[in-house]
Amino acid sequence: MSKRIHWNNRGYKSVVWRCFSRLESIGLESHARTINEPVLQDTVVKAINQMLGDKSSYQAQQQLNISSVIRASQATSVENIDEKLMALQQELIQKAQSKEVYDEIADDIFRLRELRQQTTIENAARDKQIKRINDLQDYIAQQTTRLTAFDESLVRRWLKQITVWMTT
Incomplete structure (x- = not known):
């Protein structure tokens, strides 16, 4: 710090x-x-202008990041879990009707129900994160001018906006 x-x-x-x-x-x-404040201010201006000037590649990278998050979450989708639950429930009914032991299947059903609940929570968090990223992209896309000098109030607004998106 x-x-x-x-x-x-x-x-x-x-x-x-x-x-x-x-x-x-x-x-x-x-x-x-130790960093002189004018050097730090110049670096901040350059970083903001780099992001504003290279919106297309910046936003393309963000889209790739969003896609990878979505692909990773699809492996344990709620629908996939529901299909497995239905199959296990059918198997449980068959075993119960033939008076076979079904403890292992029941354990699998309970485990999948817990996984389904956790996946639902994670999906909601992921959707919220994707919305924040899209909001940030929209905000950056609306910025039309480059900074010519350090403006503390503008930089504070940028940092506040980005911090809000990153922490909510």
Whole structure:
């Protein structure tokens, strides 16, 4: 974690960002450099402009990420679990009618019901995540101008918006 400080280094006053562990004795050694605030601001402007200027490849990468999340979740889809449950329930009924032992099938049914509930929860979370990513893409697509200089209020709004999307 970094901290913004006013620095007086050999008579030269400046604003810099320093690792907190270099300012306070917290038992951790830091090798992080001190960064002049104008350098940090310039880097932030370049990063935002890179994202704005390269929207198509940025958004294409996001679409690939969304697709991989969807493909991974399809392996344990609710419909797939429901099919397995139906088959096991039919097998359970047949075994019960012929008075065979069906404890193993019953255990499988309970396990699949738990898996179905967990999958439903995960699907809802995934859908929420995909919506956040799509909202972020829409927000980036609406940005039409590049930054020419660091604007703290604009950068704060960007960071706030991105943080909201990443944490909700």
